[in-house]
Amino acid sequence: MILLKIVFLILEGEVIKMAQFIIETSARHIHVTKETLEALFGEGAELTIRKMLSQPGQFASGEKLEVVGPKGVLKASILGPVRKENQVELSYSDARTIGVVAPLRESGDVKGSAPCTLRNPENGKEVVIQEGVIIAKRHVHMTPADAETFNVSNGEIVNVKVVNETGRAIIFGDTVVRVSPTYALAMHVDTDEANAGALSGVVYGEIVK
Numbered sequence: 094m095i096l097l098k099i100v101f102l103i104l105e106g107e108v109i110k111m112a113q114f115i116i117e118t119s120a121r122h123i124h125v126t127k128e129t130l131e132a133l134f135g136e137g138a139e140l141t142i143r144k145m146l147s148q149p150g151q152f153a154s155g156e157k158l159e160v161v162g163p164k165g166v167l168k169a170s171i172l173g174p175v176r177k178e179n180q181v182e183l184s185y186s187d188a189r190t191i192g193v194v195a196p197l198r199e200s201g202d203v204k205g206s207a208p209c210t211l212r213n214p215e216n217g218k219e220v221v222i223q224e225g226v227i228i229a230k231r232h233v234h235m236t237p238a239d240a241e242t243f244n245v246s247n248g249e250i251v252n253v254k255v256v257n258e259t260g261r262a263i264i265f266g267d268t269v270v271r272v273s274p275t276y277a278l279a280m281h282v283d284t285d286e287a288n289a290g291a292l293s294g295v296v297y298g299e300i301v302k
């Protein structure tokens with residue numbers, strides 16, 4: 094089966110392309126619960142869709158909040174749909190700017206992470222969250238079929254080489270493979286990581302062992 098795939102790929106001249114995936118840069122963003130959304134925007138409030146994202150069903154909303162820390166404030170978009178837990182994903186630079194010491198975590202792993210205040214700049218309403226601020230571990234989303242193609246499994250840690258010529262050649266170690274049928278193939282890095290590799294425009298990566 095795997096041999097057949099390789100032969101097919103060579104015949105199609107698609108060897109390189111099929112072995113690569115897009116690397117997307119996630120700017121700082123916020124996921125909120127329905128309760129937090131209503132506390133900040135009013136009862137029955139819903140997120141408006143500004144732009145659909147690569148992961149199926151996920152979108153950048155038109156709603157922005159201020160993330161307030163002991164030393165500063167940064168604005169960030171809310172990504173939808175609403176979730177079961179609040180989560181604020183910052184870069185290390187962002188966290189330093191607002192004076193928050195946030196742990197490096199996989200998305201969704203917020204227990205015992207850093208606190209902050211979320212504020213709606215339009216009406217001044219605030220919600221204090223006791224945990225939820227993290228620095229997201231870089232990761233590659235893939236479907237089970239992709240995982241078979243790349244010969245990796247959920248939770249595996251891989252190295253990803255950026256294949257574009259950026260002038261800042263870089264291999265990202267400690268990259269988590271996240272496999273789910275609900276995902277689409279894409280790697281996510283934060284703005285610090287993108288800047289470290291001078292990533293801009295459409296950039297591709299490949300797994301190097």
Ligand SMILES: [Zn+2]
Binds near residue numbers: 232234281
């Ligand atoms: Zn992601």
